[in-house]
Amino acid sequence: MEHYDLLVIGAGSGGVRASRTAAALGARVAVVEERDLGGTCVNVGCVPKKLFVYASQFSEQFSRAAGYGWSVPEREFTWATLRENKNREISRLNGIYDRMLGSAGVDVLQGHGKILGPNKVLVGETEYSADRILIAVGGWPFVPDFPGREHVISSNEVFFLDQLPDSMVIVGGGYIACEFASIFNGLGVKTHLLYRRDLFLRGFDRDIRELMAKEMQAKGIELHFNTDVQKVERDGSDLKVFTDIGSTIDAGQVMYATGRRPLLQGLGLENTQVALTDKGQIEVDELFQTAEPSIYALGDVVGRMELTPVALAEGMSLARRLFAPLQFSEQELKVDYSKIPTAVFTQPNIATVGLSEEAAREQGFDVSVFKASFTPMPLALTDSDEKVLVKLVVDKASDKVLGAHMVGQDAGEIIQGLAVAITAGATKADFDRTIGIHPTVAEEFVTLRTPEP
Numbered sequence: 235m236e237h238y239d240l241l242v243i244g245a246g247s248g249g250v251r252a253s254r255t256a257a258a259l260g261a262r263v264a265v266v267e268e269r270d271l272g273g274t275c276v277n278v279g280c281v282p283k284k285l286f287v288y289a290s291q292f293s294e295q296f297s298r299a300a301g302y303g304w305s306v307p308e309r310e311f312t313w314a315t316l317r318e319n320k321n322r323e324i325s326r327l328n329g330i331y332d333r334m335l336g337s338a339g340v341d342v343l344q345g346h347g348k349i350l351g352p353n354k355v356l357v358g359e360t361e362y363s364a365d366r367i368l369i370a371v372g373g374w375p376f377v378p379d380f381p382g383r384e385h386v387i388s389s390n391e392v393f394f395l396d397q398l399p400d401s402m403v404i405v406g407g408g409y410i411a412c413e414f415a416s417i418f419n420g421l422g423v424k425t426h427l428l429y430r431r432d433l434f435l436r437g438f439d440r441d442i443r444e445l446m447a448k449e450m451q452a453k454g455i456e457l458h459f460n461t462d463v464q465k466v467e468r469d470g471s472d473l474k475v476f477t478d479i480g481s482t483i484d485a486g487q488v489m490y491a492t493g494r495r496p497l498l499q500g501l502g503l504e505n506t507q508v509a510l511t512d513k514g515q516i517e518v519d520e521l522f523q524t525a526e527p528s529i530y531a532l533g534d535v536v537g538r539m540e541l542t543p544v545a546l547a548e549g550m551s552l553a554r555r556l557f558a559p560l561q562f563s564e565q566e567l568k569v570d571y572s573k574i575p576t577a578v579f580t581q582p583n584i585a586t587v588g589l590s591e592e593a594a595r596e597q598g599f600d601v602s603v604f605k606a607s608f609t610p611m612p613l614a615l616t617d618s619d620e621k622v623l624v625k626l627v628v629d630k631a632s633d634k635v636l637g638a639h640m641v642g643q644d645a646g647e648i649i650q651g652l653a654v655a656i657t658a659g660a661t662k663a664d665f666d667r668t669i670g671i672h673p674t675v676a677e678e679f680v681t682l683r684t685p686e687p
């Protein structure tokens with residue numbers, strides 16, 4: 235029987251990073267994958283999503299170009315071209331992952347991994363043994379039960395639609411719902427977003443959520459808050475969505491984006507001591523060890539923050555800890571979850587790092603809030619009145635910047651830089667003594683002088 239130092243189940247963001255890092259540190263490693271290398275992010279997540287985001291931005295750019303003197307001829311969008319070009323790019327990335335793992339010396343075992351015991355995994359018909367097993371199996375879209383559930387799609391299918399629908403209903407109020415509402419609206423689809431509570435993007439700063447709702451509506455997205463689906467019925471080639479407030483919406487497709495759940499079916503956890511949390515995620519300690527000492531888990535399946543850079547950081551941390559703990563400082567070995575920057579690739583983008591104003595106050599900070607909302611310069615010669623929002627939340631006692639928030643084009647690109655400063659403990663005085671780059675939108679972050687009354 236083939237034996238490994240580390241056998242990883244799942245070649246997604248976390249599994250690939252853990253495998254490559256462990257192999258580079260001298261371990262004998264195999265990674266098991268039943269679908270495509272790169273996992274959710276590469277195949278049905280971040281990467282194809284961002285390509286769709288780029289595609290969807292052109293419609294606004296075409297109409298804004300007129301104010302700058304360009305006349306743009308009649309525009310036509312062909313979904314099949316986007317879909318096929320995206321598929322080609324993803325296949326190229328799958329190939330890169332394959333070669334990268336091969337050159338790192340990691341064995342790729344294609345097939346479903348089932349754990350048979352604390353040190354044994356079955357892949358297809360073959361058993362493997364390992365000193366340690368890492369579960370990095372990620373998650374799967376969760377769609378609640380309701381009459382007509384069989385008619386709706388999730389983020390798994392949305393990337394491969396045969397045809398672009400004329401109209402779309404998207405259910406949910408998180409990252410995926412908001413991003414795909416912007417994507418489809420930008421591609422010319424009549425888009426409705428249904429969210430069961432009063433305002434979407436829970437957990438983000440309230441100012442961001444409110445501005446985003448306004449901007450989405452201004453772009454023509456129909457927002458239905460405090461609304462849930464009662465049933466969905468097929469009506470010829472269309473679908474009819476019946477809501478709990480008595481309205482009916484016709485749509486070519488209905489997409490659910492109501493969260494994701496760990497992908498644990500057929501994994502063989504019953505053959506181990508591995509325990510689950512009350513949310514159904516794998517329970518791990520600070521070092522990603524499960525209740526079965528030889529088995530570790532990380533990434534979406536433990537659900538600390540379902541983001542690719544978090545899975546990458548966890549994978550690297552675990553491999554270093556297991557195979558070369560003495561080569562790294564404690565800071566290099568530990569994942570710091572306190573200031574994780576994140577972006578929502580809506581139109582305009584949202585990006586944020588650190589605490590929202592509400593979270594800072596809830597945690598007992600006495601805060602000063604600095605913010606500005608304005609029409610950015612690129613829109614000066616257009617008829618758009620889209621607004622940018624920049625906001626800093628500052629601890630009055632220490633002057634430390636607790637959170638930076640933005641709505642606006644390329645917000646993710648801008649906040650990534652600020653995240654370095656905030657991680658390093660920058661104060662408002664540090665922001666104030668930083669010279670701006672003019673004329674940019676980003677310079678507003680260093681010219682905010684007057685706190686909110």
Ligand SMILES: Cc1cc2nc3c(=O)[nH]c(=O)nc-3n(C[C@H](O)[C@H](O)[C@H](O)COP(=O)(O)OP(=O)(O)OC[C@H]3O[C@@H](n4cnc5c(N)ncnc54)[C@H](O)[C@@H]3O)c2cc1C
Nearest residue numbers: 244246247248268273274279347371372533534540541542
């Ligand atoms: C639509 C969408 C958009 C997203 N956009 C972003 C974004 O812009 N930025 C961001 O940071 N994050 C984004 N995410 C989240 C990001 O994709 C995940 O956080 C990340 O992929 C988690 O990595 P992981 O390694 O935990 O799991 P995954 O990437 O899901 O990898 C798990 C792998 O394990 C395999 N597997 C599962 N069970 C078995 C088994 N028993 N045997 C063999 N193989 C198995 C799966 O096939 C999969 O390849 C997005 C997610 C979605 C769905």
Ligand SMILES: NC(=O)c1ccc[n+]([C@@H]2O[C@H](COP(=O)([O-])OP(=O)(O)OC[C@H]3O[C@@H](n4cnc5c(N)ncnc54)[C@H](O)[C@@H]3O)[C@@H](O)[C@H]2O)c1
Nearest residue numbers: 378406407408409410411491492493494540541577578579
């Ligand atoms: N840009 C990014 O970084 C990015 C993009 C996409 C996804 N992601 C990651 O993937 C994860 C999954 O995305 P998501 O948007 O599916 O999840 P989410 O947790 O962000 O949002 C789920 C939404 O569905 C709603 N919901 C849950 N159950 C429901 C029900 N039964 N009926 C109606 N509504 C319900 C919730 O209230 C919430 O608004 C995200 O949490 C995020 O971590 C990140």
